[in-house]
Amino acid sequence: xxxxxxxxxxxxxxxxxxxxxxxxxxxxxxxxxxxxxxxxxxxxxxxxxxxxxxxxxxxxxxxxxxxxxxxxxxxxxxxxxxxxxxxxxxxxxxxxxxxxxxxxxxxxxxxxxxxxxxxxxxxxxxxxxxxxxxxxxxxxxxxxxxxxxxxxxxxxxxxxxxxxxxxxxxxxxxxxxxxxxxxxxxxxxxxxxxxxxxxxxxxxxxxxxxxxxxxxxxxxxxxxxxxxxxxxxxxxxxxxxxxxxxxxxxxxxxxxxxxxxxxxxxxxxxxxxxxxxxxxxxxxxxxxxxxxxxxxxxxxxxxxxxxxxxxxxxxxxxxxxxxxxxxxxxxxxxxxxxxxxxxxxxxxxxxxxxxxxxxxxxxxxxxxxxxxxxxxxxxxxxxxxxxxxxxxxxxxxxxxxxxxxxxxxxxxxxxxxxxxxxxxxxxxxxxxxxxxxxxxxxxxxxxxxxxxxxxxxxxxxxxxxxxxxxxxxxxxxxxxxxxxxxxxxxxxxxxxxxxxxxxxxxxxxxxxxxxxxxxxxxxxxxxxxxxxxxxxxxxxxxxxxxxxxxxxxxxxxxxxxxxxxxxxxxxxxxxxxxxxxxxxxxxxxxxxxxxxxxxxxxxx
Numbered sequence: 215x216x217x218x219x220x221x222x223x224x225x226x227x228x229x230x231x232x233x234x235x236x237x238x239x240x241x242x243x244x245x246x247x248x249x250x251x252x253x254x255x256x257x258x259x260x261x262x263x264x265x266x267x268x269x270x271x272x273x274x275x276x277x278x279x280x281x282x283x284x285x286x287x288x289x290x291x292x293x294x295x296x297x298x299x300x301x302x303x304x305x306x307x308x309x310x311x312x313x314x315x316x317x318x319x320x321x322x323x324x325x326x327x328x329x330x331x332x333x334x335x336x337x338x339x340x341x342x343x344x345x346x347x348x349x350x351x352x353x354x355x356x357x358x359x360x361x362x363x364x365x366x367x368x369x370x371x372x373x374x375x376x377x378x379x380x381x382x383x384x385x386x387x388x389x390x391x392x393x394x395x396x397x398x399x400x401x402x403x404x405x406x407x408x409x410x411x412x413x414x415x416x417x418x419x420x421x422x423x424x425x426x427x428x429x430x431x432x433x434x435x436x437x438x439x440x441x442x443x444x445x446x447x448x449x450x451x452x453x454x455x456x457x458x459x460x461x462x463x464x465x466x467x468x469x470x471x472x473x474x475x476x477x478x479x480x481x482x483x484x485x486x487x488x489x490x491x492x493x494x495x496x497x498x499x500x501x502x503x504x505x506x507x508x509x510x511x512x513x514x515x516x517x518x519x520x521x522x523x524x525x526x527x528x529x530x531x532x533x534x535x536x537x538x539x540x541x542x543x544x545x546x547x548x549x550x551x552x553x554x555x556x557x558x559x560x561x562x563x564x565x566x567x568x569x570x571x572x573x574x575x576x577x578x579x580x581x582x583x584x585x586x587x588x589x590x591x592x593x594x595x596x597x598x599x600x601x602x603x604x605x606x607x608x609x610x611x612x613x614x615x616x617x618x619x620x621x622x623x624x625x626x627x628x629x630x631x632x633x634x635x636x637x638x639x640x641x642x643x644x645x646x647x648x649x650x651x652x653x654x655x656x657x658x659x660x661x662x663x664x665x666x667x668x669x670x671x672x673x674x675x676x677x678x679x680x681x682x683x684x685x686x687x688x689x690x691x692x693x694x695x696x697x698x699x700x701x702x703x704x705x706x707x708x709x710x711x712x713x714x715x716x717x718x719x720x721x722x723x724x725x726x727x728x729x730x731x732x733x734x735x736x737x738x739x740x741x742x743x744x745x746x747x748x749x750x751x752x753x754x755x756x757x758x759x760x761x762x763x764x765x766x767x768x769x770x771x772x773x774x775x776x777x778x779x780x781x782x783x784x785x786x787x788x789x790x791x792x793x794x795x796x797x798x799x800x801x802x803x804x805x806x807x808x809x810x811x812x813x814x815x816x817x818x
Contacts, residue, residue, distance in 0.1 A: 215296050215297065215298055215301065215382070215438075215703070215704050215705075215706050270797065271797060271816065272797070272814075273491070273493040273797040273798050273813070273814020273815055273816065274493065274814065274815060274816065274817070274818055275493055275495075275814075275818070276493075276494070276495050276815070276818030277494055277495060277496075277522065277814075277815040277817075277818025278494060278495065278496040278497070278498060278522065279493075279494040279496070279497050279498070279522060279523075279524070279796070279813055279814065279815060280497075280498050280500055280519055280522050280523040280524070280793075281497060281498070281499050281500065281523070281524055281526050281810065281813075282500050282502060282504075282509060282523060282524070282525045282526060282528065283299060283303075283499050283500065283501055283526050283527055284501075284502065284503045284504055284509075284525075284526075284527055284528035284652075285297075285299050285527050285528075285680070286501045286680070286681070287299070287300055287303060287469075287474060287499065287501065288300070288455075288681050289380060289455040290303065290304060290307075290455055290456065290457070290458050290466075291377070291381075291454045291455035291458060292304055292308050292367065292439035292440060292442035292444070292458060293367060293368075293370045293371040293377065293381050293439070293440050293442070293444070294371075294377055294378065294380045294381045294455060295380070295381060295439060295455075296380060296381050296382050296440075296684075296735070296737070298527075298555075298704050298805045298806055298807065299526065299527050299805075299807070301438070301439050301805065302526070302802075302805040302807060302809070302810050303499065303810065304439045304442075304458075305439075305462070305490070305810065305811055306462055306463065306464045306476060306490070306497070306810055306811065307458065307460040307461075307462045307464050307465060307466065307476070307479075308439055308442045308458060308460065308461065308462055309328050309329050309351075309359075309442065309443075309461050309462050309487070310328050310329060310436060310437055310438070310439060310441055310442045311327075311328060311329050311330040311334075311345050311364065311421075311436045311437075311441060312325040312326065312327060312328055312330060312333050312334070312433050312434070312436045312437045313325065313326065313328040313437050313489055314326075314437055314489070314802065314804045315489065316489045316490070316491070316802070316809050316811045316812045317800075318800035318801070318802075322800075322802050322803050322804065322809075323707070323708040323803050323804070325433055325434050325436075325437050325707070326488060326489065327348070327488075328437075328487070328489065329347055329348060329351055329359060329364070329443070330345040330346060330347060330348065330436075331345075331346045331347070331348055332345070332346075333433040334432060334433040334436070336430075336432070339428050339758075340425070340428040340429055340430045340432065340758075341424065341425045341426075341427065341428055341429075342422065342423070342424055342425070343422070343423045343425070343432050343433070344420065344421070344422050344423075345420070345421050345422075345423075345436075346419055346420050346421075347359065347360070347361060347364075347418075347419045347420075347421070348486050349486075350483050350485075350486055351461065351483075351486060352461065352481035352482065352483065353445055353448075353459060353460070353461045353481065354459060354460040354461065354465045354479045354481055355448075355459075355481070356481050357445060358418075359443055359461055360415075360418040360419075360443075361415035361416075361417070361418045361419060361420060361421045362415055362418060363443035363444060363445055363446070364413075364421055364441075364442075364443040365409060365410070365413045365415055365421065366399060366409070366443070366444055366446050366449075367441070367442050367443040367444035368385050368389075368410065368413060368440070368441055369396075369398055369399045369404075369409050369410050369413070370398060370399060370444060370449070371385045371386070371398075371440050372385065372386065372396050372397060372398040372410065373397065373398025373399065373400050373401065374397075374398070374725075375397060375398075375401070376398070376400055376451060376452070377398075377451070377452065378685070378734050378735060379690075379724055379725075379733065379734050379735040379736075380684065380685065380690070380734060380735035381440045381735070382438050382439075382440040382706065382716075383716060383722055383737070384435050384438065384440065384441075384706075385440060385441070387426075387715075387721060387722065388425050388426060388427075388429055388432065388435060389410065389412045389413065389423065389424070389425060389426065390411075390412035390424045390425060390426045391412070391426065392405060392410065392411050392412075396409075396410055399446075400451070411424075412424040412425070412426075427752075427755060427756070428755065428756055428758075429755070430758060430760075430763075431707060431709060431711060434706070434707035434708075434709075434712075435706070435707070437706075437707070437804075438706055443461070444458075444459070445459050456469060457469060460479050461479070461482070462479065462482060462487075462490060463478065463479055463482040463484075463487070463490050463492035464476040464477065464478060464479055464492070464497060465477060465478075465479040471501070472500070472501055472502075473498055473499060473500050473501060474498075474499040474501075475496065475497075475498050475499075476496065476497040476498075476499070477495070477496050478492070478495060478496075489811055490811045491798075491811060491812060491814065492811075493798070493813065493814025493815065494813070494814055494815065494818075495818070497810070500523075503528075503652070503653065504525075504528050504531055504653075505653055506531075506653075507531030507532075507533050507534050509525065509528070509531075510525075510530050510531040510534045510791065511531075511534070513525060513547075513791040513792075513793065514534065514537070514538070514544060514791070516547070516793055516794050520793050521793040521794050521795040521796075522793050522795050522796060522815060523792070523793045523796070524549070524790070524791075524792040524793065524796050524799060524808060524813060525790040525791055525792070526790075526807055526808060526810070527807050528790060529589065529593060529788060529789055529790055530548075530589075530789050530790060530791060532587070532588065532589040532590075532593075532654070535589045535590065535592060535593075535789065538789065538791070539592060539789075544791070547791055547792050547793070547794060547796075548789055548790070548791055548792075549788070549789075549790050549791070549792055549799040549800065549801065549808055550592075550787070550788060550789035550790070550801075551787065551788060551800075551801045552604065552785065552786075552787050552801075553704070553785075553786050553787060553788055553801060553803065553806035553807075554602050554604055554605070554704055554705055554708070554803045554804075554806055555602070555702055555703065555704045555785075555786045555806040556597055556599075556600060556602055556702065556703055556782055556784070556785060556786070557594070557597070557700075557701075557702045557782075557783045557784045557786050558597065558600070558701060558702065558703070558780045558781055558782045558783055559579070559647075559698045559699065559700055559701075559780065559781040559783065560689075560698065560699045560701050560739035560740050560779070560780055561575060561576075561697065561698050561740055561778065561779050561780060561781065562694070562696055562697055562698065562699070562739070562740060562741060563740050563741050563742060563743075563779060564692075564741050565695060565696065565697050566641075566642070566697055568634060568639055568641065569777060569778050570630050570631075570633065570634050570639075570641070571630070571631065571634060571639075571641035571642070572777075572778035572779065573614070573630055573778040574626075574627040574628075574630040574631050574634075574641055574669070575627070575645070575666075575671075575697070575698065575778075575781070576614050576778055576781050577614055577622065577623045577624070577626040577627040577630065577669075578622050578623070578624050578627035578665055578666055578668065578669035578671065579622050579662070579665055579781050579783075580620075580621050580622040580661055580662075580664070580665035580668075581596050581597075581616055581620045581621075581622070581783055581784070582620040582621040582622075583621070583661040583664070583665065584658055584661050584662075584783055584784070585620075585783075585784060587654075587657050587658050587660070587661055588654070588658060588784070592787060592789055593784070593786065593787055593788075593789070594783075594784030594785055594786040594787050595784065595785045595787075596616055596617055596620050596783075596784065596785075597616075597782035597783055597784050597785045598611065598612040598613070598614070598616050598617060598775075598782055599611065599771050599772075599775065599782060600703070600713055600714065600717065600771050600774065600775070600780060600782060601710050601713055601714070601767060601768065601771045602705075602785050603785060604708075604803065605705065605708050605709065605710065606708070606709075606760075606761075606764045607709055607710035607763075607764040607765075607767035607768050607771075608768060608771075609765075609768025609769065609771055609772060611771075611772045611775070613772065613775045613776055614775075616782075622665055622668070622669075624665075624668040624669040627669040627671075628669055628670060631669075631670075642671075642697065643670065643671055643672060644671070644672045644673075644674065645666070645671060645672070645673055645674070645697035645698065646674045646676055646695060646696045646697050646698075647659065647662060647673055647674070647675050647676065647696065647697060647698045647699070647700070648676045648678055648683075648688070648689055648694070648696040648698070648699045648700065649675065649676070649677060649678070649699075649700040650677075650678060650680050650683040650700065651677035651678060651679060651680050651683075652680065655677075655700065656677060659675040659677075659700075660675075662675065663675060676696070684735060684737075685734045685735060686732055686733065686734035689701070689736075689739060690724070690733060690734050690735045690736050690737075691732050691733050691734065691736070692723060692724060692726060692731075692732075692733045692736050692741060693726075693731055693732055693733075698781070699739050701739055702786070703717060704804070704805065704806045706804075707804070708803065709763075709764075709767070710754070710763075710764065710766075710767025710768065710770070710771065711754070711755065711763075711767065713767075713771075714751060714754075714767060714770055714771060714774065715751050715755070716737055716738070717737060717738060717739075717740075718738060718740070718742045718744075718747060718751075718774055718779070719738070719747070719748055719751050720738075720742070720743040720744070720745075720747075720748050721748070722737065722738045723736060723738045723741060723743065724736035724737075724738075740779035740780060742774070742777070742779050744777065746773075747770070747773065747774060747777075750766070750769075750770050750773070751770065753766060754766040754767055754770060786806070788801060788806065788807065790807075790808075792808075795815050795816050795817055796813065796814075796815060796816070797813070797814055797815065797816050798812040798813040798814050799812070799813060800812065
């Protein structure tokens with residue numbers, strides 16, 4: 215999912231989250247490797263870590279938790295969001311057939327039943343999946359959650375003419391299509407009332423999915439909010455993105471540009487939910503950027519409301535990092551560790567069709583200066599792949615010698631460009647680079663401008679409106695004219711299948727408007743359309759042996775890097791702060807930030 219790009223940390227499709235595609239975690243107890251690699255060691259109180267020898271204190275029920283969200287909240291429509299932050303927030307209000315465990319460590323990447331009684335019963339070589347809903351599932355008004363509502367919710371994702379194309383692509387790419395193009399439940403008579411025929415309700419408790427091809431990890435896919443149910447009578451179409459109807463432990467009481475307030479949903483039945491602990495009575499989401507480190511300073515001072523506050527999606531401000539890392543008391547309140555997120559530049563193959571010119575851009579990039587401005591090694595390791603090291607599909611390689619030359623290799627870049635000039639295929643000496651308008655990103659882009667100057671390339675760094683960055687007005691339009699775009703991706707689940715297909719398969723390129731040719735929400739930002747890559751993605755999908763599939767994804771990652779369509783910059787780490795009265799923080803790999811389901815207060 216794309217990362218929600220607030221200040222150099224977490225979507226996706228991200229995007230998404232969000233790119234999907236989309237960080238932080240628990241009370242940190244120690245520093246590993248002299249402060250270079252940070253790891254959240256303790257799971258949240260109340261989380262299901264088995265066999266822990268010294269569990270941290272469990273939060274108590276009650277009180278008001280304050281959550282700072284620097285990226286803001288744009289879209290809470292479950293079918294339309296693909297941002298890590300928004301999916302994290304939605305998990306408090308919106309349940310799915312499956313969801314991720316709320317624990318620290320590798321087990322957090324496992325899915326468990328949520329609305330469903332199990333994680334799916336596949337048949338016919340993983341092309342048919344069956345689920346049964348738990349009893350006593352309720353919406354915030356007391357209405358029962360039914361199979362028809364699950365089907366309707368997923369069908370909404372196909373209504374791109376009305377709702378846009380901002381959500382995860384999996385309903386379109388995984389579910390078997392109707393004989394005629396399906397345009398969602400609002401179009402005509404909804405396929406004569408049959409809707410999307412690949413989703414069948416044998417009754418209101420049992421649902422069957424018919425897939426277009428074998429998907430061995432479909433149970434993981436269903437943890438995404440795009441597969442969440444929606445109650446038709448409460449569907450307000452476009453306005454549903456503001457205040458969706460809840461079936462989780464919280465509902466939205468109010469929302470404006472500065473904050474959103476969640477209160478308890480009294481119809482949520484805790485016994486049906488093994489993940490959400492719902493400790494606070496109220497959760498106040500505060501939308502405020504940490505300009506100049508003001509918020510970080512407040513968290514360090516730990517006075518008043520700050521004691522009950524957690525920084526969700528923003529790292530400690532770079533100018534305070536060394537103070538926090540070297541202070542035992544502050545580190546006891548730090549939530550830190552590696553994430554599954556990769557920060558990278560996507561190179562637009564339509565604007566830069568020459569592979570040698572794309573490779574010249576990669577060689578000239580200075581990752582050392584980027585990381586220094588970002589806060590140093592504590593914020594991430596140099597990236598050379600799109601599949602991060604924490605995943606089994608990761609293959610270690612370094613096509614462009616970034617680990618040997620993290621400061622870049624402008625001489626190699628110049629050599630490539632001179633060769634292309636002799637072949638009368640000149641590379642552009644002026645490039646347009648788009649980024650989401652955030653204070654830290656503005657400073658980071660200065661390093662990009664300087665790096666390319668050393669290679670004789672002039673950069674026009676374009677700060678785009680944060681709320682529309684991934685849409686038609688930004689990089690989500692396949693007709694954009696940017697040479698490069700700053701993005702990030704958090705895998706939707708722990709496999710290469712959640713990274714390479716959505717980002718690089720030709721079928722994931724958003725369908726253009728038949729009149730204007732524009733799109734909204736495209737996440738194949740390089741616009742890679744390579745039949746060989748598509749064929750190998752299909753081979754990897756069809757592989758039923760997990761270990762062989764992991765190897766296929768790793769090999770494919772290397773082949774994509776050789777095509778020069780991205781510049782992986784950092785495997786990002788997070789280090790954020792919670793107030794002294796906040797318990798339960800740990801980095802959740804599905805969101806690359808603290809899991810909101812686990813947080814609560816020591817003293818309400």
